[in-house]
Amino acid sequence: MAASMDEAEDDLSMMDTAIVVYTENAQKMRLFLEEDRYWDSCRRLQKLEGNVIAIPVETSISLAINRVSTNEDAKMLQYGGKILKSGHYRDLPCHLVSVSLPLSKKQLAVSPHQRLVDVLRGRFEELDIPFPGELREEIPAVWEKHEDLVLLPQLSFRSSVWQRCLNLWPLVARALGGQRLARKGRIKQDEFRSPRVELLLGNDGWVEHRDNGIRYTYDVTHCMFSVGNITEKMRVAHFDCRGETVVDLYAGIGYFTLPYLVYAKAAVVHACEWNPDAVMALKKNLVLNGVQDRCIVHQGDNKKVCPRGVADRVNLGLIPASEEGWPVACAALKPQSGGVLHIHGNVTSRTTMRTKETMPRRTQSHELVAQECGKSSSGERTASDVSLSPAGLRTANPSHPTGDSKNDLKPHEGAVDEGTQQEAEQSFGSTTSVDTDLQPKDYWRSWAQSTARKIQELLAEIQGGRWTTEVTHVEHVKSYAPHVDHIVADIRCLPLEPNPAAV
Structure with a gap:
């Protein structure tokens, strides 16, 4: 009972104190209240149902209202809300009530x-x-x-x-x-x-947020909503996933699960999430957006609950690193046809001092990236089935969302070709005694290629047979600091020699 009484007191304290009078008496009553300094100038008058008006007043006016139990004039005032007191103020019949009134124009300013x-x-x-x-x-x-x-x-x-x-x-x-x-x-x-x-x-912390046309509900006391990855969610929304099975390894409340279902039109999404509060919100969000029939929620550690050999596409939306989920993602791919991994990570690019005298800046940059990409500095291919699409890097721009068709990952508007990176190659042909770090985009590519090579090794180990991996796109989502960037690498994984024993 005590709790309900406290809630009732809170409800009343959220309301304003006002005097309700007949409309024809409103102006006279307002003048009286201003003279007696009971008028609350922070709120506006409000016309109520019937021939009455609510005038905002200070709560201390209660003692100034003459209560008359037999006052017929006051009884005739029509008011459907809670009446604190009825009577006269300066001979005008009135009710003292609690009601919500709008702020005055002065207060709004x-x-x-x-x-x-x-x-x-x-x-x-x-x-x-x-x-x-x-x-x-x-x-x-x-x-x-x-x-x-x-x-x-x-x-x-x-x-x-x-x-x-x-x-x-x-x-x-x-x-x-x-x-x-x-x-x-x-x-x-x-x-x-x-x-x-x-x-x-309040009674609970459940709120609803609309993001890119998708409805998300969650309890703020148990879950957080990430607004910083909107560009990546928009990019996912432009994928063509018709007929595909998608695995979302870190589903949360549905940040990426829902764009895959609502906009990319995935046939089915397997959503893995181990936080029970997030799972509750995820299930509500699937229903809110009418896509619950195409999503299978797997609650628990994805290492234990993620299905194997079912996915055309796997989303690994965990930062600062999703490396623990790479073996799970590799096992989830279809063994006969492979698929695409969207791997998130935070990439650090720090300034270092290098002392290669008389070496062109472009040559130094090219050499380091070539080493990461499985090439010798002379440009010859080393023993690797890892490749980088020539137009596969883009800095996030919400107005130009990127995606892929089901059969082909095409270059996107805003992609930067290695041969046209003027900002990274302005010093080509010049010499320097001290060289600073590579451009951030070089580090993004390097990280993507290194990741693709590790994925290739995992696929051979987990799925069996020989596999090829290709970095088809590198997406810059946002920067956290001058040298820390949230990056997504799209890696296409194809079996060259499928394991006959694979499920």
């Missing part, structure tokens, strides 16, 4: 942060408590808004002095335009790296 400061200062003055100005830095200047839920930064309102403010959380939520309130904490050091979010006001 004030920044939400300043509005929050003003509201808190006013509440402390009402309670005759000194306002803790020294804790001003704990009043957030930024926050996240998820529908009607406001998510505060980790250090907001941490000091105990704030708890002296009656109904603090409803006040904060209302000032910031929300009805629910939560506060971030440190990421939990569990195997799921779950968010530690404290729900301060």
Whole structure:
């Protein structure tokens, strides 16, 4: 019972105090209230059903309303909400009520942060408590808004002095335009790296987010939504996966599973996820988007639950590295026809000092990349079945999403051909005594080729027979720091000599 009473008090504190009068008495009542300093200028009047208007007032007016139990005039006022008191104010019949009223134009012009400061200062003055100005830095200047839920930064309102403010959380939520309130904490050091979010006001943390036309729902107290990989989700949405079976090794709440189903039109997606909270959200999202019949959810460690020999395409959307999932992805590919792996990773390109005197800068860069790509510096092919598509690198650009057809990965608009990398080869023919690092794009290619070579070895070990791997595309998703980039390598894997014993 105590919990329900607290919820009822919170609901009331989210409302405004107002006087309800007949429409014809509204102007006169407003003048009376302004004269007596009961008028709340932060809110606007609102016409209600029937011939009545709600006028915002300070809560202290309650004592000034003369309660008359036999007052027929007040009883005739039609109001369907909760009435706190009925009677007269300056001989005008009225109800004192709790109702939600819109902000005044003046208040709308004030920044939400300043509005929050003003509201808190006013509440402390009402309670005759000194306002803790020294804790001003704990009043957030930024926050996240998820529908009607406001998510505060980790250090907001941490000091105990704030708890002296009656109904603090409803006040904060209302000032910031929300009805629910939560506060971030440190990421939990569990195997799921779950968010530690404290729900301060409201019954639950479930919110809905629409991303590229796809609906995602999740509980902010258990799951996070990643907005930083929107370009990659858009690229996936432009794939042609009709008739394909896709495996999503790290499905989460459906970041990539849903684009594969909704836009790429995959025949079926096997979604692997070990976090039970994310699985719950994923299943809800499949239903929300009407694609639950084409998705099989495998809950648990993908090393144990991922199906083998079924995939035309495997998505490995885990950063900073997905290397633990590479053997699982190789086992998931169809043994007779192979498929495509989309491997995510964070690639670091640091500046180093090199001392190859009189060597052209382009020659040094070409030599290092050639070594990673399985070539000698003379350009001759070494013993390897790993290749790099000549136009397979692109920096993320949301306006030019890239994809592949089912049968052919084609060059994409914005692709950079090795022969036209002017920015990396401006010093061709010149000599230098000190050479800095390769261009970042060279490191991306190098990482992709190294990854493809390791995948080739894993395929031979896991699937049997001989395999060829080709880097058909390298996608730059985003930069985390000057020398750290989120990259996706598309690697086509084809069996040259399928293992007859393969399933």
